[in-house]
Amino acid sequence: MVAAGENRPGGTAGSAVPVDTPGGPRPFVLLSVAASVDGYIDDTADDRLLLSNEADFDRVDELRAWSDAILVGAETVRRDNPRLLVKDDERRRARVAAGKPEFPRKVTVTARGDLDPAARFWHDGTAGQPPLVYTTESGARRLAERLTAPAQERLIPPAEQRLTVPAEIVALGAELDFGALLDDLAARGISRLMVEGGGRIHTAFLAGGLADEIHLALGPTLVGDPEAPRFLYPAAFPGGSTHRMSLLGVAQLGDMAVLRYRPQEARCPNPTTTTG
Numbered sequence: 609m610v611a612a613g614e615n616r617p618g619g620t621a622g623s624a625v626p627v628d629t630p631g632g633p634r635p636f637v638l639l640s641v642a643a644s645v646d647g648y649i650d651d652t653a654d655d656r657l658l659l660s661n662e663a664d665f666d667r668v669d670e671l672r673a674w675s676d677a678i679l680v681g682a683e684t685v686r687r688d689n690p691r692l693l694v695k696d697d698e699r700r701r702a703r704v705a706a707g708k709p710e711f712p713r714k715v716t717v718t719a720r721g722d723l724d725p726a727a728r729f730w731h732d733g734t735a736g737q738p739p740l741v742y743t744t745e746s747g748a749r750r751l752a753e754r755l756t757a758p759a760q761e762r763l764i765p766p767a768e769q770r771l772t773v774p775a776e777i778v779a780l781g782a783e784l785d786f787g788a789l790l791d792d793l794a795a796r797g798i799s800r801l802m803v804e805g806g807g808r809i810h811t812a813f814l815a816g817g818l819a820d821e822i823h824l825a826l827g828p829t830l831v832g833d834p835e836a837p838r839f840l841y842p843a844a845f846p847g848g849s850t851h852r853m854s855l856l857g858v859a860q861l862g863d864m865a866v867l868r869y870r871p872q873e874a875r876c877p878n879p880t881t882t883t884g
């Protein structure tokens with residue numbers, strides 16, 4: 609729940625979810641990130657750096673409840689071991705009452721296919737909807753190997769082996785095409801995709817012109833470590849450095865600022881340069 613007196617982003621009072629999600633052939637893609645003031649999304653310590661405060665975690669929970677699927681990169685699965693659940697009971701009940709699964713479907717992306725079958729990603733909130741993994745042809749082979757029975761059982765022919773964790777592996781070819789990934793999600797009835805990072809994944813969606821909205825929550829910290837993961841990495845972003853995104857809203861949640869952008873809309877003209 610949000611503390612009284614705090615502002616929430618969005619066009620409707622008290623709600624963090626997008627209000628204008630034009631239907632299209634592909635899912636509406638929302639990038640959600642918590643970053644330090646200097647643009648990092650973690651540090652290099654073993655434990656995950658918590659950049660959000662309680663109200664911001666609740667905002668993220670609301671976005672999860674809004675979404676049909678939540679996507680994270682394979683490195684986030686390996687490093688953070690997230691569960692990606694909707695925590696609030698009321699929100700889960702509302703989803704079920706609306707005819708949706710209790711939890712959004714989980715999705716990850718890996719080129720190498722090197723994911724631990726013990727990761728929470730596979731095991732929590734996946735009843736009736738196995739997590740989806742988008743990968744390459746070689747990644748699919750590697751992942752099927754990792755997710756099947758232990759070595760001694762691999763003597764049975766591959767076609768007869770069963771995955772030991774619930775998962776649906778989708779090979780998209782020699783390389784991963786994020787547009788094809790969105791087309792496949794659309795074919796599975798996913799119309800709202802929340803992307804929770806990490807930075808490599810956010811970069812791929814933005815560089816591909818595939819993100820509809822960014823929710824950037826700034827935590828009042830400075831990480832200052834060049835080895836730490838960043839929100840975004842160098843890429844040829846559409847429109848280049850002079851393209852100004854449309855700012856939809858700014859909200860304060862305690863000591864955090866939440867900025868909402870539409871990256872593909874450029875409503876404001878470039879500012880004129882003033883001197884003196």
Ligand SMILES: NC(=O)c1ccc[n+]([C@@H]2O[C@H](COP(=O)([O-])OP(=O)(O)OC[C@H]3O[C@@H](n4cnc5c(N)ncnc54)[C@H](OP(=O)(O)O)[C@@H]3O)[C@@H](O)[C@H]2O)c1
Nearest residue numbers: 642649650681682683684718719720784805806807808809
């Ligand atoms: N503050 C936040 O909001 C937040 C949220 C999430 C994560 N994080 C942090 O972000 C860090 C991880 O971020 P990250 O940027 O290192 O990794 P990431 O984006 O989570 O995952 C990167 C991985 O995704 C796969 N991948 C990415 N682009 C691909 C492409 N074009 N084709 C095929 N596969 C591709 C690769 O997997 P393979 O290596 O398996 O091939 C790659 O190593 C962690 O420290 C985590 O704590 C922070």
